[in-house]
Amino acid sequence: MQKVIHSDNLKLALQARGWTQKDLAREIEVTAQAVTNWMQGADFPRPDKLLKLATTLKLNFADLVASSTKDQPVIAFRKKGGAKTTDAHILKAIAMGSLLKPLVPYLPELRSLRVQIPSPTTQYDALQATAAEVRARIGLGGQAVLSYAHLIDQFGTNGAVVVPVLWGEKQNHKNALHILLPQEQVTFIFLNLDTRLEDFKFWMAHELAHVYTPGLAGTEEGEDFADALAGALLFPKSLAEVAYPQAVRHSSVTGEIRELQRYADEHSISLFTVFSEINRYAKAHGLPDLRCKDTDVHAIRNVSRGKLISETLFEPTPPEPTAYIAAAENVFRSTFFIALKRMIKEQGTGAGYLQQIMDIAMQDAVTLHGELSR
Structure with a gap:
């Protein structure tokens, strides 16, 4: 089922503000006809306008868009630290998903x-x-x-x-x-x-x-x-049961952390993952926790960090489009750019589409589009 704007909710939101459709069009920088088309179900906003519509009227995706839940993209964020996922983030990601279809x-x-x-x-x-x-x-x-x-x-x-x-x-x-x-x-x-x-x-x-x-x-x-599951895959029980006695035999927190860091370096994973998985093992087996605390671990991590993946893949950074696409295909075995190239050649898809589905700057999208158009 094709997505359409939930016109009744949109009308109520406009009435609450005392706005006309022309007022809304001016606020989100589109034509009045575009708003009319959305209200009548004849057209659907692009992701950037959908996001602006939602934030301007303070409506979430469920209130703003009428669509089949069966067909709706399902979103999951792996966020940075304690960053809060807002309705605007979800709305933008769902719009990206719709454009990927x-x-x-x-x-x-x-x-x-x-x-x-x-x-x-x-x-x-x-x-x-x-x-x-x-x-x-x-x-x-x-x-x-x-x-x-x-x-x-x-x-x-x-x-x-x-x-x-x-x-x-x-x-x-x-x-x-x-x-x-x-x-x-x-x-x-x-x-x-x-x-x-x-x-x-x-x-x-x-x-x-x-x-x-x-x-x-x-x-x-x-x-x-x-x-x-991520923690268990990277540092499973069979490793934790060996690492635990090696860590707790140290008489100091410093020595304990040094032991954990050795395992982290060997497996190219974070010190925090090793720390967390060993403590989970200890709890499951009725053993005392490690002496070191998560604050100790984070203090070490903040002053000792490895290279970025982009730095290990590309020299210099940012990479040229050819190197970037080659890494996507050869290192990550991604078919994404192969599909995009086919779509661009067959449909004449523009750089704006790349900008929307990849959430990148328009200048980067234009450069990438030029490479894929060859």
Whole structure:
């Protein structure tokens, strides 16, 4: 079902402000005819105008848009720290998802047989059993290093299209974005390359958990499970039960943290992940927590960070479009730009479409569009 503006709610919002349709058009910088077309269901706002419409009238997506819930994109954010996800963020992401639908026919055929976790739970023993099954599927033992190449393979075999993006290290609200198109049965996963390796692997594992549990995508339960499975995949019980006695034998917090850091470096994951998983192991087995606290761990992390993924992939940064597209295809095995190139050549799709679906600056979209148009 095609999305249309919920005209009754829009009229009520205008009446509450004493506005006419012309007033609204002037406020959001469109023509009066555009507003009329939205109200009559003859047209639907572009994502930037939809977002401006929602924020101006203080309406959320459910109030503003009348659509089939079956067809509505399902959104899950992997946020930066304690950043709050607002209705505006959700609205913008859903609009991105709607715009991605026309791209789906240009994707290579995706595998229909996909792995799903039937009864996801954060209960320790069950979660560890699930992590062990995923590792076995990948071909890894319990103490082997899980690389992001292993995770990329799982995305590709489970109907997920990875979209590596350069959103900046601090400027963007999100560090990963999961958009599931339920009717098309395709998932797009946007991963910010301006991210430290030790965090990047966790976010990828988190997103993979969403792929395995599509029924939980976009829910708090889904976020909790995805975080829990990510930690268990990167530092499972078989590692924690070895690391715990090695850490607690140290008589000082400094020595304990040094032991945890050794494991973090060996597995290219964050010190906090090691700390958290060892403490979860201890709690599940009735053992005392580590002496060090999360504040100690965060203090160390804040002064000792690895390179950004973008810095390891590209020299110099930001990369030229050719290098960026090549990395997407060769490193992340993404079919996203292959599909975009087909769409551009067949439909004459413009740079504005790239700007909207990738949430990037128009100048970057124009440069990228020029490369894909060749």
